[in-house]
Amino acid sequence: xxxPPYMEESIRKLEASRQRRMKEEIPLISSDxxxxxxxxxxxxxxxxxxxxxxxxxxxxxxxxxxxxxxLEGNSRVDPDKVDLSKIGYDVDVxxxxxxxxxxxxxxxxxxxxxxxxxxxxxxxGDSNTIGAEGGTQAxxxxxxxxxxxxxxxxxxxxxxxxxELVWAMARDAPMAIKWLEDLGVNxxxxxxxxxxxxELAGECRRRVHSCKDYTGLxxxxxxxxxxxxxxxxxxxxxxxxxxxxxxxxxxVAGAILVNLETNxxxxxxxxxxxxxxGGLGRLHTQxxxxxxxxxxxADGLAMAYRVGCSLIYGDSIQYHPTGAVYPLQFVGILxxxxxxxxxxxxxxxxxxxxxxxxxxxxxxxxxxxxxxxxRHKGITTPAGNVGVWEDIPLIDMIHGEGTIARRLPSxxxxxxxxxxxxxxxxxxxxxxxxxxxGGVRMDANSATEVPGLWVPGEVxxxxxxxxxxxxxxxxxxxxxxxxxxxxxxxxxxxVKLGKLTLNHVRQWQKELEWLGIVKERPFSPMLxxxxxxxxxxxxxxxxxxxxxxxxxxxx
Amino acid sequence: xxxxxxKEKVQMLDIYVMGKRxxxxxxxxxxxALEYCGYHIIxxxxxxxxxxxxxxxxxxxxxxxxxRYALGCQKEIEQNMVITQIPFFPATEALYNVEDLxxxxxxxxxxxxxxxxxxxxxxxxxxxxxxxxxxxMEFMSAAIRGDIKRVAxxxxxxxxxxxxxxxxxxxxxxxxxxxxxxxIYGHYMAPKSQHNLNRVKEIEEGxxxxxxxxxxxxxxxxxxxxxxxxxxxxxx
Numbered sequence: 001x002x003x004p005p006y007m008e009e010s011i012r013k014l015e016a017s018r019q020r021r022m023k024e025e026i027p028l029i030s031s032d033x034x035x036x037x038x039x040x041x042x043x044x045x046x047x048x049x050x051x052x053x054x055x056x057x058x059x060x061x062x063x064x065x066x067x068x069x070x071l072e073g074n075s076r077v078d079p080d081k082v083d084l085s086k087i088g089y090d091v092d093v094x095x096x097x098x099x100x101x102x103x104x105x106x107x108x109x110x111x112x113x114x115x116x117x118x119x120x121x122x123x124x125g126d127s128n129t130i131g132a133e134g135g136t137q138a139x140x141x142x143x144x145x146x147x148x149x150x151x152x153x154x155x156x157x158x159x160x161x162x163x164e165l166v167w168a169m170a171r172d173a174p175m176a177i178k179w180l181e182d183l184g185v186n187x188x189x190x191x192x193x194x195x196x197x198x199e200l201a202g203e204c205r206r207r208v209h210s211c212k213d214y215t216g217l218x219x220x221x222x223x224x225x226x227x228x229x230x231x232x233x234x235x236x237x238x239x240x241x242x243x244x245x246x247x248x249x250x251x252v253a254g255a256i257l258v259n260l261e262t263n264x265x266x267x268x269x270x271x272x273x274x275x276x277x278g279g280l281g282r283l284h285t286q287x288x289x290x291x292x293x294x295x296x297x298a299d300g301l302a303m304a305y306r307v308g309c310s311l312i313y314g315d316s317i318q319y320h321p322t323g324a325v326y327p328l329q330f331v332g333i334l335x336x337x338x339x340x341x342x343x344x345x346x347x348x349x350x351x352x353x354x355x356x357x358x359x360x361x362x363x364x365x366x367x368x369x370x371x372x373x374x375r376h377k378g379i380t381t382p383a384g385n386v387g388v389w390e391d392i393p394l395i396d397m398i399h400g401e402g403t404i405a406r407r408l409p410s411x412x413x414x415x416x417x418x419x420x421x422x423x424x425x426x427x428x429x430x431x432x433x434x435x436x437x438g439g440v441r442m443d444a445n446s447a448t449e450v451p452g453l454w455v456p457g458e459v460x461x462x463x464x465x466x467x468x469x470x471x472x473x474x475x476x477x478x479x480x481x482x483x484x485x486x487x488x489x490x491x492x493x494x495v496k497l498g499k500l501t502l503n504h505v506r507q508w509q510k511e512l513e514w515l516g517i518v519k520e521r522p523f524s525p526m527l528x529x530x531x532x533x534x535x536x537x538x539x540x541x542x543x544x545x546x547x548x549x550x551x552x553x554x555x
Numbered sequence: 556x557x558x559x560x561x562k563e564k565v566q567m568l569d570i571y572v573m574g575k576r577x578x579x580x581x582x583x584x585x586x587x588a589l590e591y592c593g594y595h596i597i598x599x600x601x602x603x604x605x606x607x608x609x610x611x612x613x614x615x616x617x618x619x620x621x622x623r624y625a626l627g628c629q630k631e632i633e634q635n636m637v638i639t640q641i642p643f644f645p646a647t648e649a650l651y652n653v654e655d656l657x658x659x660x661x662x663x664x665x666x667x668x669x670x671x672x673x674x675x676x677x678x679x680x681x682x683x684x685x686x687x688x689x690x691x692m693e694f695m696s697a698a699i700r701g702d703i704k705r706v707a708x709x710x711x712x713x714x715x716x717x718x719x720x721x722x723x724x725x726x727x728x729x730x731x732x733x734x735x736x737x738x739i740y741g742h743y744m745a746p747k748s749q750h751n752l753n754r755v756k757e758i759e760e761g762x763x764x765x766x767x768x769x770x771x772x773x774x775x776x777x778x779x780x781x782x783x784x785x786x787x788x789x790x791x
Binding site for chain 1: 584592595600601602603605630648715735738739740742750753755763770772779781785786788790
């Protein structure tokens with residue numbers, strides 16, 4: 001039996017109300033009501049776990065504490081011990097990170113004539129993109145248009161998005177879909193070739209292109225293969241950047257890489273640098289579990305901040321409303337939003353709907369938090385985690401038997417490993433740290449305020465305002481990755497590099513010393529989270545065979 | 556953050572990491588058990604959610620020599636499990652331009668790219684290995700027959716963990732063969748999406764430029780008005 005008996009009892013109530021709920025329509029709340037519920041319940045508006053930055057371009061702005069520590073961290077290199085004349089790699093365009101944004105940029109840079117090097121922390125392609133299940137927005141159906149896509153994106157972001165970025169994304173979207181298809185991506189289609197598109201929360205048209213629920217994986221398989229097949233793109237795995245190198249003209253001119261296994265440093269001189277390191281889920285802001293991959297530790301934010309780039313909406317984090325809560329092994333992992341798009345409702349302990357299942361992410365997350373805290377209508381697992389039900393079996397009742405198995409194979413397969421049959425049973429969900437809405441400030445080609453540096457994808461900010469819609473993250477990475485690759489190459493053909501320097505690092509450390517916080521701040525970038533239990537704890541436990549709280553973190 | 560320790564009585568299990576014994580609490584995955592043992596993983600860890608194939612793991616039991624396969628982030632530990640991760644396995648991928656791979660009658664592009672696949676003798680180790688439960692040998696047979704569509708369908712859930720290649724006695728790389736097949740299918744054989752091509756053309760011709768420029772300049776009040784007035788298409 002998958003769920004303990006007391007949880008099964010709540011499932012019986014959910015099943016009893018299903019016939020009624022199939023016809024029950026809960027209206028979407030208005031944009032004014034949205035502002036109210038978000039302010040009251042969304043984790044971004046909590047006062048705890050935050051502090052003001054003491055230095056750098058965003059000085060005096062409030063950020064989540066974990067991010068603030070990374071931004072204000074100590075450099076991992078001692079500039080006096082690095083010989084900048086010993087260049088290991090000399091290239092036109094250096095790309096740091098190899099997710100969807102990095103690899104899109106690499107391909108476009110190569111096509112435009114650049115010699116490209118990709119440096120990546122884990123394996124080529126390991127990234128949040130690979131776990132993107134839902135899909136990619138593009139207004140390409142006849143009753144849709146980039147104009148509607150623009151409006152949806154703005155509304156979802158509480159109208160705080162940067163207009164020129166939304167314009168670029170909505171406009172380029174159909175081209176990005178075609179580009180990927182030409183590379184050999186298998187989009188879900190009807191037999192006549194028309195795309196099978198879904199409507200995710202906050203969208204007024206069916207616009208999300210998917211590849212079953214393996215959308216990001218399918219794209220990454222193809223992009224990675226294409227990168228390997230092309231001349232003039234080299235890549236180094238398990239070798240992240242730990243600091244950007246500048247020249248005496250104030251331009252970004254390369255990076256220092258570290259071999260994670262031998263700790264050897266290598267220097268890259270590059271005419272243009274594209275930082276595509278993604279987000280920060282593994283910082284676990286506000287103590288949340290995360291859907292993010294192992295390497296999502298805000299490296300690019302820390303490095304870009306140190307060379308003088310400012311952040312926009314750095315304090316805005318997306319907590320995805322449907323992170324798994326049970327079983328324990330799956331805490332925090334993503335239940336794709338396609339479940340809601342297909343009709344999956346969010347249900348409390350008594351079998352009642354919590355809110356309209358098509359509310360945007362921050363709104364539904366806020367409703368769930370209200371339901372589980374103030375209203376005490378959540379379901380508590382044996383491990384003490386709280387969540388609400390997502391009624392997946394309803395999908396087969398709406399769309400016909402077999403729909404769940406066909407449209408959500410990875411989800412069904414995963415839970416079956418723990419004897420939970422999602423075709424017949426609901427899944428328990430709660431908000432989980434999913435995405436960094438903001439990031440490094442950039443223009444419509446992903447160029448930052450510092451010459452020589454581009455930031456496509458999740459590391460860049462502004463396009464999503466303070467809340468991203470489903471299907472706009474994978475779109476963002478292809479659109480801005482392609483733009484960055486093209487523009488960085490154009491720039492690389494013209495730029496004259498001066499003398500390489502790490503004076504910005506010296507200056508940074510001086511400021512930390514002057515503020516008296518050198519010892520209080522960690523080294524950054526973090527590179528990898530450390531979930532390893534410490535040896536001293538291990539010995540203690542070995543004798544008592546009893547666990548202490550807080551030692552083992554999951555997912 | 557969920558804490559294992561919140562369970563009142565935790566059963567401790569013996570596991571063997573590369574032959575060395577550790578006591579770990581039940582309920583952990585292979586990955587979190589390694590971390591419990593004190594390993595700070597560098598290779599062999601990616602999405603931590605069963606998508607990326609970074610954590611391919613081989614295991615058996617002290618009392619049962621049969622070799623088994625799993626993703627470290629997905630498999631729960633069991634008593635007397637002996638585990639080792641295979642985070643990397645050498646495989647030489649064919650290099651090609653998908654534009655040169657148009658399938659033609661009487662030609663088998665997959666055999667041209669990977670001639671070795673003809674040496675498959677059907678031992679079925681690949682299928683037994685796959686942590687995604689794919690019919691690997693069956694899609695390899697389809698590849699040998701040149702049935703690209705079948706390869707694409709049967710291999711769609713492949714995570715490219717590489718365990719099949721690690722266990723193939725002939726040194727074949729089923730995951731790379733399948734990747735080439737899917738790219739050929741997506742590029743040449745899947746029906747074209749006319750509405751997407753039409754929209755791309757419209758955008759290139761500048762059809763939406765005027766309206767998008769207007770929106771870019773519109774005030775927040777104006778945007779809110781237009782947003783509220785959108786007609787919402789019923790979800791399908």
